[in-house]
Amino acid sequence: MNKQTIEIPMPQAADLTEFDLELMKATFQALVSLRRECSKEWKNILQELEEDGWEVDWRLSWQAEARRGRDVEEAAASTLDEAFDQLRQLTRLDSATLWP
Numbered sequence: 001m002n003k004q005t006i007e008i009p010m011p012q013a014a015d016l017t018e019f020d021l022e023l024m025k026a027t028f029q030a031l032v033s034l035r036r037e038c039s040k041e042w043k044n045i046l047q048e049l050e051e052d053g054w055e056v057d058w059r060l061s062w063q064a065e066a067r068r069g070r071d072v073e074e075a076a077a078s079t080l081d082e083a084f085d086q087l088r089q090l091t092r093l094d095s096a097t098l099w100p
Contacts, residue, residue: 030060066091 006028010016016024049056062083066073071094075086 008024046056059078061076061078062080063074063076064080064083064087065075066087068091073087073090073094075083075090077083077086
């Protein structure tokens with residue numbers, strides 16, 4: 001992976017948290033991926049699906065993952081809050097099925 005650094009002027013009042021910086025990093029990585037890393041293969045697949053009568057919709061999403069020992073739970077949603085809410089529900093279900 002090619003790693004480059006960009007400098008972004010920020011307002012003086014911007015008090016960025018670690019979460020803010022992580023969000024900005026993820027946003028820029030997604031933009032670069034959409035513009036540069038995608039091959040044209042997805043367009044061919046899209047065309048094939050549509051020719052077969054499929055209506056295709058796609059979007060970027062948030063993924064959240066929790067691990068405990070060998071257990072892994074994953075959730076995907078359109079917002080970070082939804083992804084974590086789903087993850088909480090999945091981990092609670094996993095905890096509820098544990099034998100005493």
